[in-house]
Amino acid sequence: MDSALIPQGVKRCPFPQFALWIGFLSIFMLWAVVAAGVAWIKGLNTTNLNDYFGFGAWITADLAVIALGGGAFFTGFMRYILGIEDFKHILNFAVIIGFVCYSSALVILGLDVGQPLRSWFIFWHANVHSMLTEVAFCISCYFTVLTIEYIPLVLENRQLDKIPLVHNFSHNLHRIMAVFAATGAFLSFFHQGSLGGTVGVLFGRPFGFREHFAIWPTAFFLFIISAMACGPCFTILVTRITELITRKKLVKQNVIAKLAKVSGWLMVAYLALKMIDTVYWAMVTLPNMGVSVMDMYPESPFTIWILIAELGFCGAIPAIILITEKGRNNNFLLVPATILSCFGAILNRYVMTVQTLALPVLPFDKFVNYIPNWVEWVTSLAPFVYLALLISLSYRYLPVFPQEKELNP
Amino acid sequence: MSLGRRGFLQFCLGAGAGITFSPLPWKLMDDISIWSQTFRGIPIEVPVPPVGEVNIEKSVCTLCPGGCGISVRKIKNRAVKIEGAEGHPINDGGICILGVAGLYQLYGGARVKGPLKRAGNRGEGKWEEISWSAAISEISKKLSQIRRNGSAHTVACISGKDRGTVPQLFKRLLTAYGSPNFISMPSSEDTERLGLKLMQGEDASVGYDLENARYILSFGSGLIDGWGSPVRVFRANSAWREEAVKGLAKVVQIEPRLSNTAAKADRWVPIAPGTEAALALGFAHVIIKERRYNKNFVMNHCFGFEDWTDNSGKVHKGLKRMVLKDYSPDVVSEITGISVSKIVALAREFARAKRPLAVCGRGKGSTPEGLQEFMAIYALNTLVGNINKTGGVRALPEVRTTAWPGVAQDAIAKRGMNQPRFDRAGTKAFPVTESLFNQLSGLMNTGKGAYTLSALLVYGANPYYTAHDKAAVAEALDSIPFIVSFSSHMDETAQHADFILPSHTNLERYEDVPTPAGLNVPIIGLSRPVVDPEYDTKHVGDTVIALGKSIDGIADSFVWDDYESLLKETMGGKWDTLIGEGYWKDAGYSPAAWSSGFKTPSGKFEFFATGLYRAGIRSHNDNDYLPRYKPVVLEGDPGSYPLVLIPIESTRLADGAVANPPYLTKTVADTVLKNNDIFVEVNPKTAAAYGLSEGAVAMLKTPTGEVKVRTHMYEGVRPGVVAIPTGLGHSAYDDYLSGKGVNANEVIGTVEDPISGLDIAWGSRASLVGII
Amino acid sequence: MKEEHKEGAHGHKEKYKYGMVIDLDKCTGCGACMVACMTENNVPFRKDESNKLVSTAWMRVFKATNGKSYPDIDVCYFPRPCMHCEGEHGHAPCVSVCPATATDYNYETGIVSQIYTRCFGCRYCMAACPYHARYFNWWDPVWPDKMEKALSPDVSPRMRGVVEKCSFCFHRFQRARDHAYAEGRREIREDEYQTACTQACPADAIIFGDLNNPEHKVYKLKKSPYAFRLLERLGTNPKVYYLSTRSWVRRAGDNYLAGERSK
Amino acid sequence: MFPFCFEWHWDLGHMVFHGALWYALSILGIGLTYAAIKSFIDLKKGGHH
Amino acid sequence: MSAQHEKKESAASSPIVIVFFIIGLAVSLFVGWSIFPKLLYSQKKQPIDFSHSIHLDAVGDCESCHFFREDGSFSGIPELSNCVECHEEAQGEDPEEIKLIENYIEPNKEIPWLVYSRQPDCVFFSHAAHVKMGELECKTCHGMIGESDHVEIYEENRITGYSRNIWGKSIGGFKSNTWDRMKMDDCAECHEEHGTNQACFVCHK
The missing domain is CATH 1.20.5 (Single alpha-helices involved in coiled-coils or other helix-helix interfaces)
Structure with missing residues (x-):
């Protein structure tokens, strides 16, 4: 039925089966659209956010998807700037994931503000000292970059590619892609950092506040490294899931292993720096503010276990698997490791936003907890469905995996 | 590509370029941006308050009897803010939480917008709008008919207070009509006036010179929880705090719960509920035993301190003998739960202190205390000789105003006035008391009343809500066939009325405000119209005059054209000052010197209240005439009701006839009210004993009733005590108040003072059972 | 006389530095300041305000206890307006983070402003403020019956979706300044500019004035040995001082490590 | 955002931030324009890759 | 191809x-x-075609009608009571004056003037600061309105609800006189020039 659109030389499932799958995903997306509509029309009173938790699930989701989407910029950085050619076999896929992540982030940011119609004030009346300004600018710019990176892939669709102008345009974009990738990498480094900076600069919040290097709090750098580490993991994870669903090998193991290795060592680096940062924070920063580190982990769910889970279970364990040759080449270890690593990133983003707000700073204030409601849950999880949707469409109609034909003769 | 398509493309390009260089996109962007800041024309558009000339109007707040001066900020004809009037002798610029929210009483919900006549069943909420003239003629026709039938005395009036021209006008209406049944709502002022009459022989209210006192012994008075004239006490408290830092002042709060007053006091004495009189007498014991009392005053100006012999030669017990015998610190410690050493220490401190002052009236003073309890606490002031002294107590007479012409009583009126009061006040049962609202429900529900009431007028009171044992009161009042409410708001009582003749709110009318309870100087305030009436309401004084003029046979007593001229006439020479300053203060007032004596039969201050004997109260036990502690026997057996329930009165919840405005409800903590659930405070130890955790749902049961509550654990409550906030649980008014929490009066019954007959219930026995 | 136009360290003209001193020994927790503030500043109310996490009160009175058991327990109330933090050179926690410049530190008065039509509701400032002094408008403001008549034209009612906070009744400053200008004066007297809560406080526990002006009451009071500020150790440099003679209350004003000495 | 805007200040913060921003935006803009124009030219030339 | x-x-x-x-x-x-x-x-006519020039000749200055109150606030457009002071009885046969008397003075109804210079609610503008202290002339912002014989048609922006005079009569937003526009940028420009405080709260509420 849609065979004319499917890239040549690859096999795809029958259209009805595909339609059913897309329909299934669309129902979830529709639900998310309804939730978003509710929040936009009725206002944020439809969420469980409150004056103590001005930030909640949405900001966590934002920070998380941007960290997970870090695979795009970092793979692009390694492919175009460092010239590691192997990564071109997975770059398309990383770009799609990045595109989904960043577009989701923008939509969620749009949901999270009280006056969405005025959200452009962040650009027009920008306060250059605000980390959020930097985040907004960089995310939207980088989203443009991702769109530019994604467009040639779309244009490579069999039917579109037949149009000469389209073909030329995609070719020309490809030729200068390194420039875009470089700009994208520049932007990405900044906004990944700025996201960490958003919390790190809050000197009224001992949990989030970090000491500064130059104009940036240490969280700035930690966020960059953690995004560089977990982004590729997410790319690997999604690749493996796609391979599982399509029952095809799509990317050669050496590419995956290389990516895993880079990710693993970055995780090691991240963990080392994070440890130093945490120790400094616990030993110097906090006591200066009159609080002890255990004050920062007062009540369930914010006990010290959340730190152990983040750095130990979701940090050290996957790092060890990824840096060992046997680990990264064994799917039964690699996949759990990537899952743990991604979960670690999400947990880190959650802790840095929600726990920062959850801890009462005034000594006579009460501890209050926050649990997102359905509007927040549905819209926060929608990016994953959206990702499945876009991957399904792209995989079916676009030449996403350069090695697919070779691996599936 | 065809020429058409190309051309179209070119056209679009051109159009795009042209539009870019035209103002259209830029201007639209700007306008939409402005629109996104106002949302003009869609439901989320925010109001833009109109500007205009600012006018400040001075008046006096009448939302509570405190009598604070207010200045109302107006923009053209809209009142936009109420502030305390600078320089006013009571509040000097300060204002309380209720007063500052007063605009809600004017503009807010539940106003009765015009005269209403009941259309459906009682309390059903179905009303028929009716004109003022029709309403007044229907009511006067009905009242004329009752009068003609010879049952004039069966018409009663319940008024929020009994002083001031408006209550007096109601009283006059009844007097001319022929009914003795003018009933005012009770407060601790009733007991205090009674006590003062007996001990000092004066028809006056107790004036506490808080401003100058330097050692304040408060027997459960919520000094900064709304007692007396709240702002005035706050200011005095601030002065004490400044002095206390220098070691020159001290406040001791005797109360079972750490209220705000207790928290601010220098010392909190957590006493067993209801045993304040015992403690006062314990202090007296120490003071007398150690001869620390003011010998000059006690020996020369007091009667009944030592034993005395009457004309028949019988020796009567004096205060000294009784106190020394019955109230040793050991005994008192047993009763009150306060250690002997503390009792002795506090008594010595009090006696030694410069300008000591003992204050009584529990909480805000909305419930009377026992007569002998008042005497016990007041006696402490006498013992240390601070009567009529700076920083002491004094009897504050009513400000004199022009007397009204006498009531022209016809035969019917005379006959009616000769009937006994329905509430038995002033009768043989309770000879010294003036008005006993609390007797109504018992007499009516058991049919033991001397007669049945056939009509009721209610003004400035909301007995369906504020009375103890709410259910019994509702049952009693419901049995009265004809009720007229004069309320400005659709309160619980108005809901049960047959007619509502809505009066102006305090910001729409003139009214005189007599000296507030506890004040140290005589003063009259003038409340005046700040804005034009919002609705088709009428000044209650005008309504009463109109009724008086149209009821058959009593018009001669209502010669005034309207209330304003009546008020002017009554205030006489003070009117100009009142209009100019907003208040009239008796500048020349100073309390009488000891040497000028007291107005009692003995000419002295009487510890032994001979007035009771003269009023016809006969007892063989001399203790019945002396200050003493007689345990209030609460209903219910301690086995089934092991806990003691006390009310929590706070400034943030108006619990009287004026309902709580939403601004106040907004400030109420979530440990008092959460959604629609009320929280009772219990000590964690008590909570543990009954298996209750923070926020647990429980049934609070008392002999009077049971209500569903949540528990809040608070270390500031005495173990074994449950404390319930008052002011919630309205069933009337609007959605901002109605249905929130429960009314404490549903679970607090009445307890009759044996002498005065007043309801002196300060709490109830209770049990708390968790609901799983 | 006051020192004219102090030059701050950062080179901005500092004409006034308005601040507050709240005497916690006098404060009774009555709540009049909260309501005075709400009625002055057109703060709306809803039918159920018992969820304090979404209930707007620019001036909020916190309750603190000394943590002891019966009968040694003690209670103190902390009225908490916006602290109008100066941070370092006007670097208040909230001002620096606002992405759209909707909140601003005014060097002339020391007041942190909030412009509602500029704010787009990202709530970053709320995350930054450790005092919870900032409130979000979760709902459209609705006034019942004729309550709209009681709205003051001096303060703009806020729309849903923006953050609001205490402004030290800045409109009263504007009013006072207009009055002074009309009389040809440039200086504003202490009694001419007082916040609504200060004016209302029945206990006279709130004192307001220019912290730089030796003739103002606050100037002297802030130097009291009993004076402290909330969370001073964070470096927020707030302009609201508290007074208490009770040492546990002063300690409750900031975080201290176990065994650490407080002021 | 623009130098003619009311909030604009000629200080280091604005210059660094907006410098970086406009730099990135220019690269994206120029890159895209270049690719578009080049494609048209290629098309005219009949170039086919 | x-x-x-x-x-x-x-x-x-x-x-x-x-x-x-x-x-x-x-x-x-x-x-x-x-x-x-x-x-x-949209084009709206003022309720009465008011002539500033005639009135200015009669009363001499702007402040007679647009006066400052004692508290320093500015009265703005005169209220009906100001008109009544002179127009209790008709002074001539001008149909506009008859309109004033018949439609407004006799029924004692305020004249619903449309205000060209009305700013959004978020704007705080102090006439005292500008006229009393800043010594600005009325025309600096309001232009030559005092010399006009007729009131111009009030043009209301259908989106924002504000007068066209705020954005300026020139749709392009160009201005050649200080009184041509009343946008925030125009306020800021003058404040910048005079080194006046630029903090948000100076002009906002």
């Missing part, structure tokens, strides 16, 4: 096609500059 195609391509670049571009440009410029403002603004 076919040869036919090639031919058309060359035809496409011929001047005929440029005409389409020019037409598009012209049409859109016309729409943007001429039709758009007509659509955007």
Whole structure:
């Protein structure tokens, strides 16, 4: 039925089966659209956010998807700037994931503000000292970059590619892609950092506040490294899931292993720096503010276990698997490791936003907890469905995996 | 590509370029941006308050009897803010939480917008709008008919207070009509006036010179929880705090719960509920035993301190003998739960202190205390000789105003006035008391009343809500066939009325405000119209005059054209000052010197209240005439009701006839009210004993009733005590108040003072059972 | 006389530095300041305000206890307006983070402003403020019956979706300044500019004035040995001082490590 | 955002931030324009890759 | 690509096609500059055609009618009571004056003037600061209105609800006189020039 659109030389499932799958995903997306509509029309009173938790699930989701989407910029950085050619076999896929992540982030940011119609004030009346300004600018710019990176892939669709102008345009974009990738990498480094900076600069919040290097709090750098580490993991994870669903090998193991290795060592680096940062924070920063580190982990769910889970279970364990040759080449270890690593990133983003707000700073204030409601849950999880949707469409109609034909003769 | 398509493309390009260089996109962007800041024309558009000339109007707040001066900020004809009037002798610029929210009483919900006549069943909420003239003629026709039938005395009036021209006008209406049944709502002022009459022989209210006192012994008075004239006490408290830092002042709060007053006091004495009189007498014991009392005053100006012999030669017990015998610190410690050493220490401190002052009236003073309890606490002031002294107590007479012409009583009126009061006040049962609202429900529900009431007028009171044992009161009042409410708001009582003749709110009318309870100087305030009436309401004084003029046979007593001229006439020479300053203060007032004596039969201050004997109260036990502690026997057996329930009165919840405005409800903590659930405070130890955790749902049961509550654990409550906030649980008014929490009066019954007959219930026995 | 136009360290003209001193020994927790503030500043109310996490009160009175058991327990109330933090050179926690410049530190008065039509509701400032002094408008403001008549034209009612906070009744400053200008004066007297809560406080526990002006009451009071500020150790440099003679209350004003000495 | 805007200040913060921003935006803009124009030219030339 | 195609391509670049571009440009410029403002603004007549010049001659200065109150606030547009002071009885036969007396003074109804200079609610503007302290002349912001014989048509922006005078009569937003526009930028410009405080709260509430 849609065979004319499917890239040549690859096999795809029958259209009805595909339609059913897309329909299934669309129902979830529709639900998310309804939730978003509710929040936009009725206002944020439809969420469980409150004056103590001005930030909640949405900001966590934002920070998380941007960290997970870090695979795009970092793979692009390694492919175009460092010239590691192997990564071109997975770059398309990383770009799609990045595109989904960043577009989701923008939509969620749009949901999270009280006056969405005025959200452009962040650009027009920008306060250059605000980390959020930097985040907004960089995310939207980088989203443009991702769109530019994604467009040639779309244009490579069999039917579109037949149009000469389209073909030329995609070719020309490809030729200068390194420039875009470089700009994208520049932007990405900044906004990944700025996201960490958003919390790190809050000197009224001992949990989030970090000491500064130059104009940036240490969280700035930690966020960059953690995004560089977990982004590729997410790319690997999604690749493996796609391979599982399509029952095809799509990317050669050496590419995956290389990516895993880079990710693993970055995780090691991240963990080392994070440890130093945490120790400094616990030993110097906090006591200066009159609080002890255990004050920062007062009540369930914010006990010290959340730190152990983040750095130990979701940090050290996957790092060890990824840096060992046997680990990264064994799917039964690699996949759990990537899952743990991604979960670690999400947990880190959650802790840095929600726990920062959850801890009462005034000594006579009460501890209050926050649990997102359905509007927040549905819209926060929608990016994953959206990702499945876009991957399904792209995989079916676009030449996403350069090695697919070779691996599936 | 065809020429058409190309051309179209070119056209679009051109159009795009042209539009870019035209103002259209830029201007639209700007306008939409402005629109996104106002949302003009869609439901989320925010109001833009109109500007205009600012006018400040001075008046006096009448939302509570405190009598604070207010200045109302107006923009053209809209009142936009109420502030305390600078320089006013009571509040000097300060204002309380209720007063500052007063605009809600004017503009807010539940106003009765015009005269209403009941259309459906009682309390059903179905009303028929009716004109003022029709309403007044229907009511006067009905009242004329009752009068003609010879049952004039069966018409009663319940008024929020009994002083001031408006209550007096109601009283006059009844007097001319022929009914003795003018009933005012009770407060601790009733007991205090009674006590003062007996001990000092004066028809006056107790004036506490808080401003100058330097050692304040408060027997459960919520000094900064709304007692007396709240702002005035706050200011005095601030002065004490400044002095206390220098070691020159001290406040001791005797109360079972750490209220705000207790928290601010220098010392909190957590006493067993209801045993304040015992403690006062314990202090007296120490003071007398150690001869620390003011010998000059006690020996020369007091009667009944030592034993005395009457004309028949019988020796009567004096205060000294009784106190020394019955109230040793050991005994008192047993009763009150306060250690002997503390009792002795506090008594010595009090006696030694410069300008000591003992204050009584529990909480805000909305419930009377026992007569002998008042005497016990007041006696402490006498013992240390601070009567009529700076920083002491004094009897504050009513400000004199022009007397009204006498009531022209016809035969019917005379006959009616000769009937006994329905509430038995002033009768043989309770000879010294003036008005006993609390007797109504018992007499009516058991049919033991001397007669049945056939009509009721209610003004400035909301007995369906504020009375103890709410259910019994509702049952009693419901049995009265004809009720007229004069309320400005659709309160619980108005809901049960047959007619509502809505009066102006305090910001729409003139009214005189007599000296507030506890004040140290005589003063009259003038409340005046700040804005034009919002609705088709009428000044209650005008309504009463109109009724008086149209009821058959009593018009001669209502010669005034309207209330304003009546008020002017009554205030006489003070009117100009009142209009100019907003208040009239008796500048020349100073309390009488000891040497000028007291107005009692003995000419002295009487510890032994001979007035009771003269009023016809006969007892063989001399203790019945002396200050003493007689345990209030609460209903219910301690086995089934092991806990003691006390009310929590706070400034943030108006619990009287004026309902709580939403601004106040907004400030109420979530440990008092959460959604629609009320929280009772219990000590964690008590909570543990009954298996209750923070926020647990429980049934609070008392002999009077049971209500569903949540528990809040608070270390500031005495173990074994449950404390319930008052002011919630309205069933009337609007959605901002109605249905929130429960009314404490549903679970607090009445307890009759044996002498005065007043309801002196300060709490109830209770049990708390968790609901799983 | 006051020192004219102090030059701050950062080179901005500092004409006034308005601040507050709240005497916690006098404060009774009555709540009049909260309501005075709400009625002055057109703060709306809803039918159920018992969820304090979404209930707007620019001036909020916190309750603190000394943590002891019966009968040694003690209670103190902390009225908490916006602290109008100066941070370092006007670097208040909230001002620096606002992405759209909707909140601003005014060097002339020391007041942190909030412009509602500029704010787009990202709530970053709320995350930054450790005092919870900032409130979000979760709902459209609705006034019942004729309550709209009681709205003051001096303060703009806020729309849903923006953050609001205490402004030290800045409109009263504007009013006072207009009055002074009309009389040809440039200086504003202490009694001419007082916040609504200060004016209302029945206990006279709130004192307001220019912290730089030796003739103002606050100037002297802030130097009291009993004076402290909330969370001073964070470096927020707030302009609201508290007074208490009770040492546990002063300690409750900031975080201290176990065994650490407080002021 | 623009130098003619009311909030604009000629200080280091604005210059660094907006410098970086406009730099990135220019690269994206120029890159895209270049690719578009080049494609048209290629098309005219009949170039086919 | 076919040869036919090639031919058309060359035809496409011929001047005929440029005409389409020019037409598009012209049409859109016309729409943007001429039709758009007509659509955007609705025209409203003032209740009475008031002559400032006659009144100025009679009373001498602006402040007689647009006066300052004692508290320093500015009265703005006079209320009916000001008009009554002179127009209790008709002074002439001007139909506008008769309108005033019949429609407003007799029924004692305020005149619903449309205010050209009305700013949004978020704006705080102090006349005292500008006129008393800053010694600005009325015309600096309000222009030559005091010399006009007739009140101009009030043009209300259909989107924002504000007068056209705020954005300026020139739809392009150009201005040559200080009184041509009343936007925030114009306030800021003057404040900048005079080194006045630029903090948000100075002009906002």
